[in-house]
Amino acid sequence: MTFYGCSSDKPEKPTTPPVVEQPAVTDTTPADTVAAEPEPEPEPAPTPAPTGGGLRPHAVQDGSLATLLETVARNMEAQKLAYVSSLGQDCSGIYHKLKDSVKLHIPAFRDPARFTFPEYASVRSSRHIAYWYHEHDNLYIVRDGKAAMNMVKPGCVMFFGRTDEQYNNITIDLLTNPNGNFVHDGINGKIMHIAVVTSVEKDENGNVVEYTMMHGRNTRYPASRSSGNCDCPSKGLDKQFGKFPFGNWNQQWVAMANIETPVE
Template sequence: MGRLWGMMLIGSLLLSACGLQRQTAAALVHLPPPPLSASFAPEPGPTAFEPDFCLPVLLTPLPIPPPPIPERQPASDSIYYNLPLPPLPRYPVAQDTQSLAAYLDFLAAFYEEQGIRYRSAPLTDCSGLMHRIFRNLQEACPSLDFPSPATARSSRALARWYYDRGQLSIIHHAADSSHLIRPGALLFFGRNGRRFRSPDIGQLCHSRGIQHIGLVVSVDYDADGTVAAYTLLHAPRPGQSISRVNRYRTNPKAPHLPAYGNWGQQWVAVAHLISEPPPDLP
């Protein structure tokens, strides 16, 4: 009997507690919302509502930051191409090897003295150097026709420009094509280590085709009149300056290097600053 009375007492206490919780919850529902603090007050605006219980807040306007200084952009190729040329002696560029070679030799010395590094400024990579030389030659001999950076900027685009005009010779056998190497010859080279057996213009103008271009400024002949070596003016690679190099031979010292190539780059095509071969070639 005592156990029964104890259970009834516990049940009564539980019912009382539940009723108290319901009353407390109901009271909380009807409580008015607490006043908003200044940090949660709505921002004033054309449609903002400011309740009566919001305290006035003095807002200090933040200082307006100065406009960002625009980064200095390097001059584009086209802008550089239209700048006045530096004063150079006006060599007569006639249709012969001697006068052209003399002028190219002078230009080569001029660019070497400048100490221009590869891609240190507009038109200072291998094809950009050719465009600089085109301008120099056109200034010396306005009748000559050359492409502009807007029409043929890269070495592959230059090859296509000469090909479309019937002035590009694709090289299939370098050792048998030495007669095409003379001062004023634009030599195009493929990727380092890649060998083309029978290249065509589509392969050469592909992104994996022509990778480098240089200008022949002088040629060394052997007793038979065959090109033994030639001197190339070019912009070699990033970090190096425009320079002349004389190490391109019929039979390179390393047997795995291609004939008349640029180290491991195969000679794949040639065009000429003066399209007609001069009569005094050997």
């Protein structure tokens, strides 16, 4: 099984967002496609994390959110969404479509007094999305994939570095390049790929050993889920994932966020 980032080994190209009057999800994920699933009922918004902290707690039970995400992912896969940046179908565009679909089916998420989300028109690239979560105290920089494995849950937004590059002293500037318009300049802006976790697999001790994620993949594959993102030598992947535990094949897992952000 092979996994690739946006445009395979090519960096995600920044694009000028098209003018949209509807949420990004409406042209590919109609509201009635998931209507058969019960809507998860969010719990009260949790206490905000301290500035510079890690992830905000999920506002929806993991099982309910996983059920919704799996359904949304299946509907998106059925549409065979080719990797086309101008249509919002690259990796960051697929994130926005999935995020907007989740908002459509959880009414509380549409209440701006309770929850906030990055918008497609103004926060377009994977690097800018990561920085948005950082600014809203809902981004955890992953310096050790194995140590962070049990933080992975359905609804986690995963960020990955450039192909075959390994990073040790990770900072938000290195990942996103906010002073360079969120474009990779050879030094900063290392995030290359984004995905959303739809399910996790745990061992008998309750530890996460593998997860499945939904993402816009590359020009060879339509948007779809992929698994095998693990630290699992029993599957013959120890050589590759020994370098990038829980990464996107040959891309290091560098940061994560929870898809929803409570308003302070």
